Amino acid sequence: MAMAKAASTTHDDCRCHPHPHPLLRGGTRQTKYTHGFSPSDLQTIASISEVFVPSISLPHNSQFPLDRPIESFFRASASQYPVPDEVGEMVMKRGFVEAQLVVRILVRMLSTRLGTALLSGGSSLERAKWLVKAKRFSEMALEKREKVVQKWLVERHGSILTPIRLGFVFLKFIVLFVFFTQVSERSSNPGWKAMDYQVDTHTPPAPDPHQTSTVPTNTRSGADRPLDKGIVETQRETNDDTLVASLSEKGLSVGHDAPTNTHIVTCDVAIVGSGCGGGVAAAVLAQAGLKVVVVEKGNYFTQRDYSALEGPSMNELYESGGILSTLDGKVMLLAGSTVGGGSAINWSACIRTPESVLKEWNVDHGLGLYGSPEYHESMDRVWERIRVTGECDREGFQNQVLRKGCERLGLKAERVARNSTAGHYCGSCCYGCIRGDKKGTDTTWLVDAVNCGAVIISGCKAESLVIEDNETTPRRRRARCKGVIATSTNPDIKKKMVIKAKATISACGSLLTPPLLIRSGLRNKNIGRNLHLHPVLMAWGHFPETGSSGDIVEGKSYQGGIITSLHKVEEDSNVRAIIETAILGPGSYAALCPWESGVEFKKRMVKYARTAHIFSMIRDRGSGEVLSEGRISYCLGKKDKEDMRVGLRRALRILIAAGAAEVGTHRSDGQKLRCVGGVSEEAVEEFLDTVTAEEGPKSMMAEKWTTYCSAHQMGSCRVGATERDGAVDQNGESWEAAGLFVCDASVLPGAPGVNPMITVEATSYCLSKKIAERLKKGVI
Numbered sequence: 001m002a003m004a005k006a007a008s009t010t011h012d013d014c015r016c017h018p019h020p021h022p023l024l025r026g027g028t029r030q031t032k033y034t035h036g037f038s039p040s041d042l043q044t045i046a047s048i049s050e051v052f053v054p055s056i057s058l059p060h061n062s063q064f065p066l067d068r069p070i071e072s073f074f075r076a077s078a079s080q081y082p083v084p085d086e087v088g089e090m091v092m093k094r095g096f097v098e099a100q101l102v103v104r105i106l107v108r109m110l111s112t113r114l115g116t117a118l119l120s121g122g123s124s125l126e127r128a129k130w131l132v133k134a135k136r137f138s139e140m141a142l143e144k145r146e147k148v149v150q151k152w153l154v155e156r157h158g159s160i161l162t163p164i165r166l167g168f169v170f171l172k173f174i175v176l177f178v179f180f181t182q183v184s185e186r187s188s189n190p191g192w193k194a195m196d197y198q199v200d201t202h203t204p205p206a207p208d209p210h211q212t213s214t215v216p217t218n219t220r221s222g223a224d225r226p227l228d229k230g231i232v233e234t235q236r237e238t239n240d241d242t243l244v245a246s247l248s249e250k251g252l253s254v255g256h257d258a259p260t261n262t263h264i265v266t267c268d269v270a271i272v273g274s275g276c277g278g279g280v281a282a283a284v285l286a287q288a289g290l291k292v293v294v295v296e297k298g299n300y301f302t303q304r305d306y307s308a309l310e311g312p313s314m315n316e317l318y319e320s321g322g323i324l325s326t327l328d329g330k331v332m333l334l335a336g337s338t339v340g341g342g343s344a345i346n347w348s349a350c351i352r353t354p355e356s357v358l359k360e361w362n363v364d365h366g367l368g369l370y371g372s373p374e375y376h377e378s379m380d381r382v383w384e385r386i387r388v389t390g391e392c393d394r395e396g397f398q399n400q401v402l403r404k405g406c407e408r409l410g411l412k413a414e415r416v417a418r419n420s421t422a423g424h425y426c427g428s429c430c431y432g433c434i435r436g437d438k439k440g441t442d443t444t445w446l447v448d449a450v451n452c453g454a455v456i457i458s459g460c461k462a463e464s465l466v467i468e469d470n471e472t473t474p475r476r477r478r479a480r481c482k483g484v485i486a487t488s489t490n491p492d493i494k495k496k497m498v499i500k501a502k503a504t505i506s507a508c509g510s511l512l513t514p515p516l517l518i519r520s521g522l523r524n525k526n527i528g529r530n531l532h533l534h535p536v537l538m539a540w541g542h543f544p545e546t547g548s549s550g551d552i553v554e555g556k557s558y559q560g561g562i563i564t565s566l567h568k569v570e571e572d573s574n575v576r577a578i579i580e581t582a583i584l585g586p587g588s589y590a591a592l593c594p595w596e597s598g599v600e601f602k603k604r605m606v607k608y609a610r611t612a613h614i615f616s617m618i619r620d621r622g623s624g625e626v627l628s629e630g631r632i633s634y635c636l637g638k639k640d641k642e643d644m645r646v647g648l649r650r651a652l653r654i655l656i657a658a659g660a661a662e663v664g665t666h667r668s669d670g671q672k673l674r675c676v677g678g679v680s681e682e683a684v685e686e687f688l689d690t691v692t693a694e695e696g697p698k699s700m701m702a703e704k705w706t707t708y709c710s711a712h713q714m715g716s717c718r719v720g721a722t723e724r725d726g727a728v729d730q731n732g733e734s735w736e737a738a739g740l741f742v743c744d745a746s747v748l749p750g751a752p753g754v755n756p757m758i759t760v761e762a763t764s765y766c767l768s769k770k771i772a773e774r775l776k777k778g779v780i
Contacts, residue, residue, distance in 0.1 A: 037104075044107045047079065049083055050078060053598065054077055056075070074602055076190040078178075086182065087171070090178060091174060094323040095170065102164070110137035174591075176591045177323070178311075195609060200308040226447045230450025233458045235490050247457075251455070261495055262485075262495055267499065269291070271293070271504075272462040272513075273513075273744060274442070277743040279445040286453060294446070296341075298316075299458050301316070303432070307434075313432060318335065319511065320630065326634045331707070332592070333710045333713065343442070344440045345431065347429065348429060348563065349416050352383075352759075353379065354752065367749060374769075375762060378766050387439050387444075398560070398582075401543065401655065401658045405655060415564065418563075420433075424561055426560075427583060428583075461487055461489055464520045466484065482501070503741060507744040507764070511716070513744060514527050514626050517734070528626050533714075534711070534751055536711075538582055538614070539651040541614075544661050545610060576618070580615060589608060594669065616644055619643075619753030636693075641694070645693040652665070652687075661674070662676070671690065719732065727746075731774075732771070743764040
């Protein structure tokens with residue numbers, strides 16, 4: 001099924017082979033493709049991939065130095081094996097059913113002469129004497145194929161043809177992500193040297209051999225695994241018998257229910273999810289003397305497991321491998337899926353809930369929790385436990401650019417506190433902190449929990465909650481939750497687990513908690529709705545290393561702390577947007593950036609290391625919904641778009657002031673402004689007047705559109721003063737099922753407008769304290 005390997009591969013024999021690093025668990029990548037595309041389909045995918053990343057010969061008068069890495073990169077093509085197979089695999093593994101169908105139809109049509117003629121018009125026709133012959137897409141000259149793709153990506157199309165455009169957009173994203181994240185057996189990529197990109201290779205110090213270790217002898221040699229005392233990794237089990245033995249060794253009572261053929265685990269509290277909400281809840285409840293079991297869909301990794309390789313890391317640590325979008329493709333979402341959840345892969349920013357937001361939630365929403373001394377005390381406790389510091393010894397390239405631009409414009413750039421040391425200079429924390437410096441729940445709260453007897457079961461997905469009718473439940477609650485049913489993601493574990501508990505907490509995040517509750521039969525109208533995303537639009541600025549010394553900012557875009565500074569765009573004491581810096585690995589950078597042509601795209605990629613990305617993030621008033629897993633819809637409000645536009649304009653001004661040679665946005669037409677040698681205020685204003693924040697399915701029919709991003713998802717099971725206002729009450733308990741609680745970002749009444757880690761952990765701390773008190777009193 002695989003295509004024949006290209007004859008010339010001069011770029012380190014790059015393949016998508018399993019990488020030997022522990023992050024891949026001995027090589028979890030498939031060597032046998034299961035995408036189902038035929039050889040002719042793959043030939044078409046290869047011909048489309050070649051358009052996006054073509055083989056180009058640089059002329060001698062090129063603006064780039066003709067060194068070997070750059071020449072090799074320009075000669076490399078995405079049509080070479082195994083990229084087409086990997087693209088097909090990712091389409092079928094990560095795409096929505098609709099996206100899979102559109103791509104299959106698109107590829108199948110372009111695999112035929114008639115289909116190619118319909119989609120490409122006269123470009124596919126060739127006159128031979130008195131005959132006119134149509135060609136398949138793969139038979140067309142590269143130049144003609146490029147014009148066809150440009151037509152579909154740039155030109156306006158009617159609503160009937162929008163799916164075809166979406167198919168090309170989706171393939172563009174996947175092809176570029178695959179090409180720039182593929183690695184050889186030597187962890188290299190055909191583009192990285194030309195891009196001046198190097199994978200972070202920090203090696204953690206070896207454990208002290210004289211220090212007493214609690215790590216079992218059957219774990220990886222020398223690894224520091226702080227959760228080993230209480231974690232059962234189902235991916236390491238060989239069958240159901242070994243799983244039961246491992247659970248029993250951790251002190252759990254495990255039985256077997258013959259009628260349902262399930263394992264029965266009994267505890268006081270079952271928690272689904274181990275991130276900022278679940279991790280905190282596990283610690284608080286275990287420290288209260290309760291037997292806690294945490295179920296986590298993702299696997300367990302430590303600093304010695306992390307490779308800082310973008311592709312493998314996102315595949316293992318992120319929901320849907322980091323390729324997750326709203327149904328219309330207008331927002332790309334990042335969410336953690338590993339032990340520690342988002343706290344293991346976030347960007348370390350620690351910001352307390354703004355007082356204005358607390359007042360709004362307390363007064364306008366009638367939620368006394370957010371006006372109470374207990375909430376402020378909980379923020380202090382969280383701040384202390386995850387070791388937050390406001391100091392930063394050295395800022396990275398992008399934060400220097402942000403600060404420098406603000407200073408030149410007379411704007412304020414604030415320092416951002418982080419849950420790491422002042423000397424933490426790590427640009428790869430989004431792939432897990434290989435320095436072990438960032439204090440996520442996997443190295444703080446969960447450690448507290450297992451030290452108090454909690455057990456974490458990783459590689460185990462919650463299927464549904466155990467909801468039973470019960471006349472003895474408190475008034476208004478028709479049912480009671482008595483636990484959770486979970487299934488191991490290890491196919492060798494055949495039996496399901498039923499974890500029976502006095503209290504059950506859903507803490508699997510704003511994208512997964514609502515589907516879990518809905519699958520379990522809950523019907524409150526707020527479940528899955530009111531989803532806020534803190535949407536982001538990015539601006540970029542290129543800063544060549546050559547130029548006047550006064551304008552040079554040292555470093556590379558991927559080095560240094562990810563967020564150490566921010567700027568607030570304020571108007572009449574109201575914050576309209578926040579400007580922060582973004583980390584984009586080569587694959588994410590390539591996939592999100594505009595594509596105008598093969599040549600222009602490769603020129604853009606060679607500038608990667610000195611291209612700073614800063615973004616505008618807003619406190620969105622618009623909202624979305626997620627009623628079933630992976631199917632997310634979202635719509636910005638009118639004021640949201642205007643706030644975003646104001647923030648994006650400010651971000652571009654900051655980049656210009658910092659000395660960028662060129663600035664631009666991620667709009668599909670490659671919107672940019674050259675600033676070399678200085679640029680007049682009139683030219684800047686004229687350019688900024690063209691900056692928009694349009695999004696949505698209608699924009700996909702226009703000539704110009706942009707893709708939003710989101711790393712913060714909140715509010716989809718919000719707390720409410722009444723059943724009409726929220727999915728849970730002020731104790732975090734479901735209005736429908738007694739004993740069922742939610743302790744994650746989904747309970748937030750709305751978007752806090754700042755990076756939400758502290759808000760989520762403080763909220764979970766307060767709610768889990770109440771749960772512990774009620775369990776101790778026996779009133780749940």
